[in-house]
Amino acid sequence: MSRHVLDALPELIKAGLLSEDASEKIRGYYREKDRNRPQRMNLVFGIIGAILVGLGIILIVAHNWDEMSRPLKVGLSFAPMIIGQILCVYCLLKKPGNQVWKESSATFLFFAVGASIALVAQVYNIPGNMGSFLFTWMLLCFPLIYIMPSSMASLLYLAGITMYAVQDGYGYKAADLQHYWWLLLLLLPHYLLLAIKKPLSNFTFFHHWVVPLSLTICLGTLSGPQEEYMTLAYISLFAAFYLADNLGVFPSERMAVNGYSLIGSVGTIILLIAASFRDFWTTFSDGLKGFSPGMLLAIILTFLMAAGLLFLYLVKNAGQKINPLVFIFLVFTGIFFIGIGAPALGAILMNLLVLAVGIFIIRRGLEINHLGILNYGLLIITVLVLCRFFDTDLSFVLRGLMFVGVGAGFFFANSLLMKKRKQYEQ
Protein backbone atom coordinates (compact mmCIF):
# COMPACT_ATOMS: atom_id res chain seq x y z
CA MET A 1 0.00 0.00 0.00
CA SER A 2 2.70 2.50 1.07
CA ARG A 3 4.59 1.86 -2.21
CA HIS A 4 1.55 2.88 -4.29
CA VAL A 5 1.07 6.06 -2.29
CA LEU A 6 4.74 7.04 -2.44
CA ASP A 7 4.91 6.37 -6.18
CA ALA A 8 1.93 8.62 -6.77
CA LEU A 9 3.35 11.56 -4.80
CA PRO A 10 5.38 13.24 -7.62
CA GLU A 11 2.37 13.10 -9.91
CA LEU A 12 0.11 14.65 -7.29
CA ILE A 13 2.59 17.47 -6.63
CA LYS A 14 2.90 18.12 -10.37
CA ALA A 15 -0.86 18.34 -10.71
CA GLY A 16 -0.93 20.87 -7.88
CA LEU A 17 -3.06 18.69 -5.64
CA LEU A 18 -0.42 18.28 -2.95
CA SER A 19 2.18 20.65 -1.54
CA GLU A 20 5.87 19.69 -1.22
CA ASP A 21 5.50 20.09 2.50
CA ALA A 22 2.59 17.67 2.75
CA SER A 23 4.31 15.08 0.55
CA GLU A 24 7.38 15.19 2.82
CA LYS A 25 5.14 14.57 5.82
CA ILE A 26 3.59 11.55 4.09
CA ARG A 27 7.07 10.16 3.31
CA GLY A 28 8.09 10.64 6.95
CA TYR A 29 4.98 8.81 8.13
CA TYR A 30 5.73 5.72 6.05
CA ARG A 31 9.44 5.79 6.96
CA GLU A 32 8.49 5.61 10.63
CA LYS A 33 6.00 2.83 9.97
CA ASP A 34 8.61 0.80 8.09
CA ARG A 35 11.06 1.20 10.94
CA ASN A 36 8.67 -0.64 13.30
CA ARG A 37 8.05 -3.47 10.89
CA PRO A 38 11.22 -5.63 11.30
CA GLN A 39 10.54 -5.90 15.05
CA ARG A 40 7.09 -7.30 14.30
CA MET A 41 8.39 -9.84 11.79
CA ASN A 42 11.05 -10.96 14.28
CA LEU A 43 8.34 -11.42 16.87
CA VAL A 44 6.24 -13.57 14.55
CA PHE A 45 9.21 -15.71 13.51
CA GLY A 46 10.46 -15.97 17.10
CA ILE A 47 7.11 -17.26 18.33
CA ILE A 48 6.61 -19.65 15.40
CA GLY A 49 10.16 -20.97 15.93
CA ALA A 50 9.57 -21.51 19.64
CA ILE A 51 6.26 -23.29 18.96
CA LEU A 52 7.87 -25.58 16.36
CA VAL A 53 10.86 -26.46 18.55
CA GLY A 54 8.55 -26.99 21.54
CA LEU A 55 6.23 -29.27 19.58
CA GLY A 56 9.25 -31.08 18.09
CA ILE A 57 10.56 -31.86 21.56
CA ILE A 58 7.15 -33.25 22.56
CA LEU A 59 7.23 -35.54 19.50
CA ILE A 60 10.80 -36.72 20.17
CA VAL A 61 9.85 -37.42 23.77
CA ALA A 62 6.80 -39.37 22.57
CA HIS A 63 9.08 -41.93 20.86
CA ASN A 64 9.67 -43.41 24.31
CA TRP A 65 13.28 -44.45 24.00
CA ASP A 66 13.69 -48.04 25.16
CA GLU A 67 17.47 -48.02 25.12
CA MET A 68 17.56 -45.50 27.94
CA SER A 69 17.39 -46.59 31.54
CA ARG A 70 14.66 -45.23 33.77
CA PRO A 71 16.89 -42.84 35.72
CA LEU A 72 18.29 -41.44 32.44
CA LYS A 73 14.80 -40.92 31.01
CA VAL A 74 13.68 -39.24 34.21
CA GLY A 75 16.75 -37.01 34.19
CA LEU A 76 16.21 -36.08 30.54
CA SER A 77 12.58 -35.24 31.13
CA PHE A 78 13.76 -32.16 33.02
CA ALA A 79 16.13 -31.00 30.25
CA PRO A 80 13.74 -29.05 27.98
CA MET A 81 12.15 -27.37 30.99
CA ILE A 82 15.50 -26.30 32.43
CA ILE A 83 16.66 -24.94 29.04
CA GLY A 84 13.41 -22.95 28.82
CA GLN A 85 13.87 -21.60 32.33
CA ILE A 86 17.46 -20.54 31.58
CA LEU A 87 16.29 -18.74 28.42
CA CYS A 88 13.61 -16.91 30.41
CA VAL A 89 16.04 -15.88 33.15
CA TYR A 90 18.49 -14.63 30.50
CA CYS A 91 15.68 -12.64 28.91
CA LEU A 92 14.63 -11.14 32.27
CA LEU A 93 18.20 -10.17 33.17
CA LYS A 94 19.71 -9.14 29.86
CA LYS A 95 16.85 -8.39 27.50
CA PRO A 96 14.11 -7.00 29.75
CA GLY A 97 12.53 -4.73 27.15
CA ASN A 98 12.88 -7.04 24.17
CA GLN A 99 9.45 -8.30 23.17
CA VAL A 100 10.80 -10.88 20.72
CA TRP A 101 12.92 -12.52 23.42
CA LYS A 102 10.17 -12.31 25.98
CA GLU A 103 7.47 -13.93 23.86
CA SER A 104 9.71 -16.59 22.29
CA SER A 105 11.33 -17.75 25.53
CA ALA A 106 7.97 -17.85 27.35
CA THR A 107 6.42 -19.82 24.46
CA PHE A 108 9.28 -22.29 24.51
CA LEU A 109 9.08 -22.79 28.28
CA PHE A 110 5.33 -23.24 27.97
CA PHE A 111 5.74 -26.25 25.70
CA ALA A 112 8.78 -27.57 27.58
CA VAL A 113 6.79 -27.83 30.82
CA GLY A 114 4.14 -29.87 28.97
CA ALA A 115 6.85 -32.14 27.52
CA SER A 116 8.37 -32.73 30.96
CA ILE A 117 5.13 -33.77 32.64
CA ALA A 118 4.23 -35.96 29.65
CA LEU A 119 7.58 -37.75 29.81
CA VAL A 120 7.25 -38.47 33.51
CA ALA A 121 3.71 -39.79 32.90
CA GLN A 122 5.12 -42.05 30.19
CA VAL A 123 7.99 -43.45 32.24
CA TYR A 124 5.65 -44.45 35.07
CA ASN A 125 2.71 -45.55 32.88
CA ILE A 126 0.44 -42.93 34.45
CA PRO A 127 -2.91 -43.33 32.69
CA GLY A 128 -4.26 -41.02 30.11
CA ASN A 129 -6.48 -38.53 31.79
CA MET A 130 -6.03 -35.66 29.37
CA GLY A 131 -8.03 -33.32 31.63
CA SER A 132 -5.79 -33.61 34.67
CA PHE A 133 -2.66 -33.43 32.48
CA LEU A 134 -3.84 -30.14 30.92
CA PHE A 135 -4.88 -28.79 34.32
CA THR A 136 -1.42 -29.34 35.85
CA TRP A 137 0.30 -28.00 32.73
CA MET A 138 -1.77 -24.79 32.62
CA LEU A 139 -1.36 -24.08 36.35
CA LEU A 140 2.42 -24.44 36.08
CA CYS A 141 2.56 -22.04 33.11
CA PHE A 142 0.02 -19.37 33.97
CA PRO A 143 2.50 -17.26 36.04
CA LEU A 144 4.54 -16.73 32.85
CA ILE A 145 1.74 -14.45 31.63
CA TYR A 146 2.47 -12.00 34.44
CA ILE A 147 6.14 -12.54 35.23
CA MET A 148 7.59 -12.28 31.75
CA PRO A 149 4.95 -10.77 30.89
CA SER A 150 3.88 -12.67 27.80
CA SER A 151 0.72 -12.36 25.74
CA MET A 152 1.54 -15.47 23.72
CA ALA A 153 1.62 -17.44 26.99
CA SER A 154 -1.77 -15.91 27.74
CA LEU A 155 -3.22 -17.10 24.39
CA LEU A 156 -1.75 -20.59 24.85
CA TYR A 157 -3.12 -20.69 28.38
CA LEU A 158 -6.58 -19.74 27.10
CA ALA A 159 -6.44 -22.49 24.49
CA GLY A 160 -5.24 -24.94 27.14
CA ILE A 161 -7.93 -24.20 29.72
CA THR A 162 -10.58 -24.35 26.97
CA MET A 163 -9.36 -27.82 25.95
CA TYR A 164 -9.35 -28.77 29.62
CA ALA A 165 -12.95 -27.60 30.10
CA VAL A 166 -14.07 -29.56 27.04
CA GLN A 167 -12.29 -32.69 28.31
CA ASP A 168 -13.54 -32.42 31.85
CA GLY A 169 -16.87 -30.64 31.57
CA TYR A 170 -18.72 -32.46 28.78
CA GLY A 171 -19.86 -36.06 28.61
CA TYR A 172 -21.63 -38.32 31.02
CA LYS A 173 -18.72 -38.44 33.48
CA ALA A 174 -18.40 -34.67 33.58
CA ALA A 175 -16.77 -33.33 36.75
CA ASP A 176 -19.08 -31.48 39.10
CA LEU A 177 -16.52 -28.86 40.03
CA GLN A 178 -15.86 -26.43 37.23
CA HIS A 179 -12.24 -25.29 37.52
CA TYR A 180 -12.38 -23.53 34.17
CA TRP A 181 -14.07 -20.42 35.57
CA TRP A 182 -11.49 -19.49 38.16
CA LEU A 183 -8.71 -20.43 35.74
CA LEU A 184 -10.22 -17.88 33.37
CA LEU A 185 -10.42 -15.26 36.13
CA LEU A 186 -6.66 -15.64 36.64
CA LEU A 187 -6.20 -14.33 33.10
CA LEU A 188 -8.56 -11.39 33.42
CA PRO A 189 -6.11 -8.78 34.82
CA HIS A 190 -3.70 -9.39 31.96
CA TYR A 191 -6.48 -9.16 29.40
CA LEU A 192 -7.83 -5.91 30.85
CA LEU A 193 -4.38 -4.33 31.02
CA LEU A 194 -3.71 -5.37 27.44
CA ALA A 195 -7.01 -3.90 26.24
CA ILE A 196 -6.39 -0.63 28.07
CA LYS A 197 -2.67 -0.16 27.44
CA LYS A 198 -2.37 -1.56 23.92
CA PRO A 199 -5.85 -1.39 22.39
CA LEU A 200 -4.51 -1.59 18.84
CA SER A 201 -1.91 -4.32 19.26
CA ASN A 202 -2.31 -7.58 17.35
CA PHE A 203 -2.18 -9.54 20.61
CA THR A 204 -5.18 -7.56 21.87
CA PHE A 205 -7.13 -8.39 18.69
CA PHE A 206 -6.31 -12.08 19.07
CA HIS A 207 -7.56 -11.94 22.65
CA HIS A 208 -10.78 -10.27 21.48
CA TRP A 209 -11.37 -13.40 19.42
CA VAL A 210 -10.07 -16.14 21.67
CA VAL A 211 -11.78 -14.94 24.89
CA PRO A 212 -15.35 -14.86 23.49
CA LEU A 213 -14.73 -18.12 21.59
CA SER A 214 -13.52 -19.81 24.75
CA LEU A 215 -16.52 -18.52 26.72
CA THR A 216 -18.90 -19.72 24.03
CA ILE A 217 -17.32 -23.18 24.00
CA CYS A 218 -17.17 -23.55 27.78
CA LEU A 219 -20.48 -22.05 28.96
CA GLY A 220 -22.16 -25.31 27.98
CA THR A 221 -20.16 -27.23 30.60
CA LEU A 222 -22.51 -25.72 33.19
CA SER A 223 -25.48 -27.36 31.54
CA GLY A 224 -27.71 -29.73 33.49
CA PRO A 225 -29.47 -32.82 32.13
CA GLN A 226 -32.00 -30.75 30.15
CA GLU A 227 -29.59 -28.89 27.87
CA GLU A 228 -32.25 -26.80 26.12
CA TYR A 229 -32.48 -24.48 29.13
CA MET A 230 -28.92 -23.40 28.36
CA THR A 231 -30.22 -21.47 25.35
CA LEU A 232 -31.32 -18.86 27.91
CA ALA A 233 -27.73 -18.49 29.17
CA TYR A 234 -26.35 -18.46 25.63
CA ILE A 235 -28.75 -15.81 24.32
CA SER A 236 -27.73 -13.53 27.21
CA LEU A 237 -24.03 -14.26 26.65
CA PHE A 238 -24.30 -13.39 22.95
CA ALA A 239 -26.30 -10.28 23.82
CA ALA A 240 -23.54 -9.24 26.24
CA PHE A 241 -20.92 -9.69 23.48
CA TYR A 242 -23.00 -7.66 21.06
CA LEU A 243 -23.71 -4.92 23.61
CA ALA A 244 -20.07 -4.67 24.66
CA ASP A 245 -19.24 -3.91 21.04
CA ASN A 246 -22.13 -1.44 20.70
CA LEU A 247 -20.93 0.37 23.81
CA GLY A 248 -17.72 1.19 21.95
CA VAL A 249 -15.49 -0.81 24.30
CA PHE A 250 -13.41 -1.92 21.34
CA PRO A 251 -11.66 0.79 19.41
CA SER A 252 -11.70 -0.68 15.93
CA GLU A 253 -14.63 -0.55 13.56
CA ARG A 254 -13.35 -3.52 11.58
CA MET A 255 -15.40 -6.70 12.06
CA ALA A 256 -12.40 -8.94 11.39
CA VAL A 257 -10.57 -7.73 14.48
CA ASN A 258 -13.52 -7.93 16.78
CA GLY A 259 -14.72 -11.38 17.70
CA TYR A 260 -17.29 -10.10 20.20
CA SER A 261 -19.46 -8.41 17.62
CA LEU A 262 -19.38 -11.27 15.11
CA ILE A 263 -19.77 -14.13 17.60
CA GLY A 264 -22.52 -12.22 19.44
CA SER A 265 -24.49 -11.46 16.31
CA VAL A 266 -24.11 -14.79 14.49
CA GLY A 267 -24.60 -16.76 17.73
CA THR A 268 -27.86 -14.93 18.43
CA ILE A 269 -29.21 -15.65 14.94
CA ILE A 270 -28.28 -19.35 15.19
CA LEU A 271 -30.13 -19.64 18.51
CA LEU A 272 -33.17 -17.84 17.10
CA ILE A 273 -33.30 -20.15 14.09
CA ALA A 274 -32.86 -23.24 16.30
CA ALA A 275 -35.73 -22.10 18.52
CA SER A 276 -37.98 -21.50 15.50
CA PHE A 277 -38.43 -25.28 15.18
CA ARG A 278 -41.48 -26.74 16.81
CA ASP A 279 -39.42 -29.72 18.07
CA PHE A 280 -37.29 -27.40 20.19
CA TRP A 281 -40.31 -26.53 22.32
CA THR A 282 -41.71 -30.01 22.77
CA THR A 283 -38.56 -31.16 24.68
CA PHE A 284 -39.65 -29.34 27.84
CA SER A 285 -42.31 -31.88 28.78
CA ASP A 286 -40.31 -32.86 31.90
CA GLY A 287 -40.91 -29.46 33.42
CA LEU A 288 -38.10 -28.22 35.66
CA LYS A 289 -36.67 -31.70 36.37
CA GLY A 290 -33.66 -31.28 34.15
CA PHE A 291 -32.41 -28.22 36.00
CA SER A 292 -29.08 -28.08 37.83
CA PRO A 293 -27.76 -25.40 40.23
CA GLY A 294 -24.81 -24.63 37.92
CA MET A 295 -27.18 -24.06 35.03
CA LEU A 296 -29.39 -21.78 37.08
CA LEU A 297 -26.34 -19.76 38.13
CA ALA A 298 -25.17 -19.52 34.51
CA ILE A 299 -28.59 -18.33 33.34
CA ILE A 300 -28.93 -15.71 36.09
CA LEU A 301 -25.38 -14.37 35.84
CA THR A 302 -25.36 -14.07 32.05
CA PHE A 303 -28.76 -12.41 32.15
CA LEU A 304 -27.60 -9.89 34.78
CA MET A 305 -24.47 -9.20 32.73
CA ALA A 306 -26.46 -8.57 29.55
CA ALA A 307 -29.05 -6.49 31.44
CA GLY A 308 -26.30 -4.40 33.05
CA LEU A 309 -24.67 -3.73 29.69
CA LEU A 310 -28.06 -2.89 28.19
CA PHE A 311 -28.64 -0.37 30.96
CA LEU A 312 -25.27 1.25 30.27
CA TYR A 313 -26.06 1.30 26.56
CA LEU A 314 -29.42 3.00 27.14
CA VAL A 315 -27.86 5.58 29.46
CA LYS A 316 -25.09 6.31 26.98
CA ASN A 317 -27.46 6.63 24.03
CA ALA A 318 -30.23 8.54 25.82
CA GLY A 319 -32.05 10.79 23.36
CA GLN A 320 -30.43 9.14 20.34
CA LYS A 321 -31.67 6.44 18.03
CA ILE A 322 -31.59 3.09 19.80
CA ASN A 323 -30.59 -0.10 17.95
CA PRO A 324 -33.60 -2.40 18.61
CA LEU A 325 -31.44 -5.54 18.16
CA VAL A 326 -30.05 -4.98 21.66
CA PHE A 327 -33.41 -6.05 23.09
CA ILE A 328 -33.50 -9.46 21.39
CA PHE A 329 -32.35 -11.38 24.48
CA LEU A 330 -35.20 -9.89 26.54
CA VAL A 331 -37.82 -10.79 23.93
CA PHE A 332 -36.28 -14.26 23.53
CA THR A 333 -36.38 -14.86 27.29
CA GLY A 334 -40.03 -13.77 27.38
CA ILE A 335 -41.00 -16.05 24.50
CA PHE A 336 -39.03 -18.88 26.14
CA PHE A 337 -41.23 -18.88 29.22
CA ILE A 338 -44.39 -18.68 27.10
CA GLY A 339 -43.10 -21.56 24.92
CA ILE A 340 -42.46 -23.92 27.84
CA GLY A 341 -46.19 -23.83 28.62
CA ALA A 342 -47.47 -23.49 25.05
CA PRO A 343 -44.98 -25.02 22.56
CA ALA A 344 -46.97 -24.10 19.44
CA LEU A 345 -47.28 -20.46 20.45
CA GLY A 346 -43.57 -20.38 21.38
CA ALA A 347 -42.59 -21.60 17.91
CA ILE A 348 -44.88 -19.10 16.14
CA LEU A 349 -43.62 -16.15 18.20
CA MET A 350 -40.01 -17.20 17.57
CA ASN A 351 -40.61 -17.31 13.82
CA LEU A 352 -42.09 -13.83 13.95
CA LEU A 353 -39.07 -12.64 15.94
CA VAL A 354 -36.60 -14.01 13.35
CA LEU A 355 -38.64 -12.43 10.57
CA ALA A 356 -38.70 -9.08 12.38
CA VAL A 357 -34.92 -9.22 12.99
CA GLY A 358 -34.29 -10.09 9.32
CA ILE A 359 -36.49 -7.24 8.07
CA PHE A 360 -34.91 -4.78 10.46
CA ILE A 361 -31.39 -5.72 9.32
CA ILE A 362 -32.43 -5.34 5.66
CA ARG A 363 -33.90 -1.92 6.41
CA ARG A 364 -30.76 -0.89 8.19
CA GLY A 365 -28.65 -2.05 5.24
CA LEU A 366 -30.74 0.13 2.94
CA GLU A 367 -30.54 3.10 5.30
CA ILE A 368 -26.77 3.09 5.68
CA ASN A 369 -26.24 1.99 2.10
CA HIS A 370 -24.37 -1.22 3.03
CA LEU A 371 -24.75 -4.24 0.72
CA GLY A 372 -23.18 -6.65 3.25
CA ILE A 373 -25.69 -5.82 5.99
CA LEU A 374 -28.58 -5.86 3.53
CA ASN A 375 -27.73 -9.35 2.32
CA TYR A 376 -27.08 -10.58 5.87
CA GLY A 377 -30.71 -9.70 6.64
CA LEU A 378 -31.89 -11.43 3.47
CA LEU A 379 -29.79 -14.48 4.38
CA ILE A 380 -31.49 -14.69 7.79
CA ILE A 381 -34.91 -14.72 6.16
CA THR A 382 -33.73 -17.27 3.57
CA VAL A 383 -32.51 -19.62 6.30
CA LEU A 384 -35.80 -19.17 8.13
CA VAL A 385 -37.75 -20.07 4.99
CA LEU A 386 -35.46 -23.04 4.27
CA CYS A 387 -36.03 -24.35 7.79
CA ARG A 388 -39.79 -24.04 7.40
CA PHE A 389 -39.48 -25.95 4.13
CA PHE A 390 -38.75 -29.04 6.20
CA ASP A 391 -41.73 -28.53 8.49
CA THR A 392 -44.25 -30.81 6.87
CA ASP A 393 -47.33 -29.28 8.40
CA LEU A 394 -47.24 -26.31 6.03
CA SER A 395 -48.93 -26.77 2.66
CA PHE A 396 -46.83 -26.92 -0.51
CA VAL A 397 -48.57 -23.86 -1.91
CA LEU A 398 -47.77 -21.80 1.16
CA ARG A 399 -44.14 -22.94 1.18
CA GLY A 400 -43.88 -22.24 -2.55
CA LEU A 401 -45.24 -18.72 -2.09
CA MET A 402 -42.75 -18.09 0.73
CA PHE A 403 -39.84 -19.05 -1.51
CA VAL A 404 -41.02 -16.91 -4.41
CA GLY A 405 -41.53 -14.04 -1.99
CA VAL A 406 -38.04 -14.22 -0.51
CA GLY A 407 -36.41 -14.68 -3.94
CA ALA A 408 -38.23 -11.61 -5.25
CA GLY A 409 -37.21 -9.77 -2.09
CA PHE A 410 -33.52 -10.44 -2.88
CA PHE A 411 -33.86 -8.89 -6.36
CA PHE A 412 -35.94 -6.00 -5.16
CA ALA A 413 -33.82 -5.02 -2.14
CA ASN A 414 -30.50 -5.30 -3.95
CA SER A 415 -31.70 -3.36 -6.99
CA LEU A 416 -33.20 -0.71 -4.70
CA LEU A 417 -29.84 -0.21 -3.01
CA MET A 418 -28.01 -0.11 -6.34
CA LYS A 419 -30.44 2.51 -7.63
CA LYS A 420 -29.97 4.55 -4.47
CA ARG A 421 -26.21 4.40 -4.90
CA LYS A 422 -26.46 5.57 -8.50
CA GLN A 423 -28.65 8.51 -7.53
CA TYR A 424 -26.18 9.39 -4.79
CA GLU A 425 -23.25 9.26 -7.21
CA GLN A 426 -25.03 11.54 -9.69
Place this chain on the structure above:
Amino acid sequence: MNNKKIILIAFGLLVLLQLWTPAAMIWNREDVMRSGKSFKFRAAPVDPNDPFRGKYIILNFRDNSYAQKERIKWLPGEQVFAQLSEDSGGYARIHSLHKKHPGKGIDFIKAKVNYLGTEGMGTVYIEWPFDRFYMEESKAGSAEKVYNRSLADTNNITYALVKVKSGDAVLENVFINEKPIVSYLKK
Protein backbone atom coordinates in the same frame (compact mmCIF):
# COMPACT_ATOMS: atom_id res chain seq x y z
CA MET B 1 13.24 -3.78 46.67
CA ASN B 2 13.02 -2.77 43.05
CA ASN B 3 10.71 -4.14 40.42
CA LYS B 4 13.30 -6.31 38.73
CA LYS B 5 14.15 -8.08 41.97
CA ILE B 6 10.51 -8.88 42.66
CA ILE B 7 10.10 -10.27 39.14
CA LEU B 8 13.23 -12.41 39.52
CA ILE B 9 12.10 -13.76 42.89
CA ALA B 10 8.67 -14.55 41.45
CA PHE B 11 10.30 -16.32 38.53
CA GLY B 12 12.56 -18.22 40.93
CA LEU B 13 9.50 -19.45 42.81
CA LEU B 14 7.88 -20.48 39.54
CA VAL B 15 11.01 -22.41 38.54
CA LEU B 16 10.92 -24.25 41.88
CA LEU B 17 7.24 -25.08 41.40
CA GLN B 18 7.79 -26.25 37.83
CA LEU B 19 10.68 -28.50 38.93
CA TRP B 20 8.93 -29.69 42.05
CA THR B 21 5.75 -30.95 40.29
CA PRO B 22 7.38 -33.64 38.09
CA ALA B 23 9.88 -34.35 40.88
CA ALA B 24 7.04 -35.09 43.31
CA MET B 25 5.37 -37.32 40.70
CA ILE B 26 8.64 -39.21 40.27
CA TRP B 27 9.31 -39.47 44.00
CA ASN B 28 5.83 -40.80 44.73
CA ARG B 29 6.03 -43.46 41.98
CA GLU B 30 9.55 -44.53 42.91
CA ASP B 31 8.42 -44.97 46.50
CA VAL B 32 5.49 -47.18 45.44
CA MET B 33 7.77 -49.24 43.18
CA ARG B 34 10.37 -49.66 45.93
CA SER B 35 8.19 -50.52 48.86
CA GLY B 36 4.71 -51.28 47.48
CA LYS B 37 3.10 -54.70 47.47
CA SER B 38 2.93 -56.51 44.12
CA PHE B 39 -0.43 -57.54 42.66
CA LYS B 40 -1.01 -59.42 39.41
CA PHE B 41 -4.01 -58.17 37.40
CA ARG B 42 -5.20 -60.60 34.75
CA ALA B 43 -5.69 -58.87 31.42
CA ALA B 44 -8.57 -59.08 29.00
CA PRO B 45 -8.18 -57.58 25.22
CA VAL B 46 -7.11 -53.13 22.07
CA ASP B 47 -3.82 -49.18 20.16
CA PRO B 48 -4.83 -45.76 19.97
CA ASN B 49 -2.22 -43.13 19.52
CA ASP B 50 -1.88 -40.41 22.10
CA PRO B 51 -0.32 -37.37 20.45
CA PHE B 52 1.28 -36.23 23.68
CA ARG B 53 2.60 -39.41 25.17
CA GLY B 54 3.58 -41.61 22.27
CA LYS B 55 2.69 -45.20 21.69
CA TYR B 56 1.26 -47.40 24.34
CA ILE B 57 -0.89 -50.47 24.60
CA ILE B 58 -4.24 -50.27 26.31
CA LEU B 59 -4.87 -52.90 28.93
CA ASN B 60 -8.23 -54.24 29.89
CA PHE B 61 -8.63 -56.20 33.07
CA ARG B 62 -10.84 -59.12 33.88
CA ASP B 63 -11.35 -58.17 37.48
CA ASN B 64 -12.75 -54.71 37.04
CA SER B 65 -16.20 -55.17 38.52
CA TYR B 66 -17.66 -55.76 41.93
CA ALA B 67 -21.09 -57.25 42.60
CA GLN B 68 -22.43 -55.41 45.62
CA LYS B 69 -23.78 -57.32 48.57
CA GLU B 70 -25.90 -54.42 49.73
CA ARG B 71 -27.22 -51.55 47.63
CA ILE B 72 -24.95 -48.53 47.83
CA LYS B 73 -25.38 -45.63 45.43
CA TRP B 74 -22.40 -44.75 43.21
CA LEU B 75 -22.05 -42.23 40.40
CA PRO B 76 -19.93 -42.63 37.27
CA GLY B 77 -16.65 -40.78 37.78
CA GLU B 78 -16.89 -40.90 41.57
CA GLN B 79 -13.75 -41.75 43.53
CA VAL B 80 -13.72 -45.23 45.03
CA PHE B 81 -11.32 -47.01 47.37
CA ALA B 82 -11.08 -50.60 46.09
CA GLN B 83 -9.78 -53.05 48.68
CA LEU B 84 -7.77 -55.86 47.08
CA SER B 85 -7.28 -59.53 47.84
CA GLU B 86 -5.79 -62.44 45.90
CA ASP B 87 -7.62 -65.42 44.45
CA SER B 88 -6.37 -69.03 44.67
CA GLY B 89 -4.23 -68.47 41.53
CA GLY B 90 -2.50 -65.49 43.08
CA TYR B 91 -4.26 -62.88 40.92
CA ALA B 92 -5.74 -59.70 42.25
CA ARG B 93 -9.46 -59.32 42.75
CA ILE B 94 -11.69 -56.72 44.37
CA HIS B 95 -12.46 -57.62 47.97
CA SER B 96 -14.76 -54.70 48.71
CA LEU B 97 -15.44 -51.08 47.81
CA HIS B 98 -15.28 -48.11 50.18
CA LYS B 99 -16.34 -44.49 49.96
CA LYS B 100 -13.66 -43.50 52.48
CA HIS B 101 -10.02 -44.42 53.14
CA PRO B 102 -10.21 -48.05 54.41
CA GLY B 103 -7.43 -47.56 56.98
CA LYS B 104 -3.79 -48.49 57.41
CA GLY B 105 -2.44 -51.98 56.69
CA ILE B 106 -5.10 -52.67 54.09
CA ASP B 107 -4.16 -53.01 50.44
CA PHE B 108 -6.35 -50.78 48.31
CA ILE B 109 -6.27 -48.64 45.17
CA LYS B 110 -7.78 -45.19 44.68
CA ALA B 111 -9.77 -45.57 41.48
CA LYS B 112 -12.84 -44.17 39.74
CA VAL B 113 -16.25 -45.64 39.10
CA ASN B 114 -16.50 -46.28 35.36
CA TYR B 115 -20.12 -47.30 34.96
CA LEU B 116 -22.82 -49.21 36.85
CA GLY B 117 -24.66 -52.46 36.18
CA THR B 118 -28.15 -53.16 37.46
CA GLU B 119 -27.95 -56.90 38.13
CA GLY B 120 -28.52 -58.00 41.76
CA MET B 121 -27.70 -55.31 44.29
CA GLY B 122 -25.89 -53.46 41.50
CA THR B 123 -22.49 -54.09 39.93
CA VAL B 124 -19.87 -51.38 40.07
CA TYR B 125 -17.35 -51.27 37.21
CA ILE B 126 -14.02 -49.74 38.13
CA GLU B 127 -11.61 -47.74 35.99
CA TRP B 128 -8.15 -48.75 37.24
CA PRO B 129 -5.55 -45.97 37.23
CA PHE B 130 -3.15 -48.12 35.14
CA ASP B 131 -4.70 -48.90 31.79
CA ARG B 132 -1.74 -47.84 29.64
CA PHE B 133 1.61 -49.47 29.16
CA TYR B 134 3.98 -47.20 27.22
CA MET B 135 6.30 -48.77 24.69
CA GLU B 136 8.86 -47.41 22.25
CA GLU B 137 7.11 -46.11 19.12
CA SER B 138 8.52 -48.84 16.84
CA LYS B 139 7.58 -51.61 19.22
CA ALA B 140 4.10 -50.64 20.36
CA GLY B 141 2.42 -51.98 17.20
CA SER B 142 3.97 -55.45 17.39
CA ALA B 143 3.59 -55.51 21.17
CA GLU B 144 -0.10 -54.97 20.71
CA LYS B 145 -0.28 -57.89 18.28
CA VAL B 146 1.61 -60.15 20.70
CA TYR B 147 -0.66 -58.99 23.52
CA ASN B 148 -3.88 -59.60 21.55
CA ARG B 149 -2.67 -62.98 20.24
CA SER B 150 -1.82 -64.03 23.74
CA LEU B 151 -5.27 -63.07 24.95
CA ALA B 152 -6.95 -64.95 22.11
CA ASP B 153 -5.02 -68.10 23.06
CA THR B 154 -6.78 -69.31 26.17
CA ASN B 155 -3.73 -71.33 27.31
CA ASN B 156 -1.77 -68.14 27.77
CA ILE B 157 -1.94 -66.15 30.93
CA THR B 158 -1.46 -62.44 30.41
CA TYR B 159 -1.24 -60.18 33.40
CA ALA B 160 0.00 -56.79 34.52
CA LEU B 161 2.29 -56.51 37.51
CA VAL B 162 1.19 -53.58 39.62
CA LYS B 163 2.85 -52.18 42.76
CA VAL B 164 0.41 -50.86 45.33
CA LYS B 165 1.08 -48.64 48.33
CA SER B 166 -1.33 -46.43 50.34
CA GLY B 167 -3.87 -46.27 47.54
CA ASP B 168 -1.35 -45.41 44.79
CA ALA B 169 -0.66 -47.92 42.04
CA VAL B 170 2.21 -48.08 39.54
CA LEU B 171 2.13 -50.44 36.57
CA GLU B 172 5.55 -52.06 36.46
CA ASN B 173 5.36 -54.48 33.56
CA VAL B 174 3.11 -56.67 31.40
CA PHE B 175 3.78 -60.43 31.42
CA ILE B 176 2.70 -63.24 29.14
CA ASN B 177 3.24 -66.64 30.76
CA GLU B 178 5.60 -65.19 33.34
CA LYS B 179 7.82 -63.49 30.69
CA PRO B 180 7.84 -59.71 30.11
CA ILE B 181 6.04 -58.71 26.89
CA VAL B 182 9.25 -57.11 25.55
CA SER B 183 10.98 -60.51 25.47
CA TYR B 184 8.44 -61.73 22.90
CA LEU B 185 9.28 -58.89 20.58
CA LYS B 186 12.98 -59.72 20.38
CA LYS B 187 12.32 -63.18 18.94
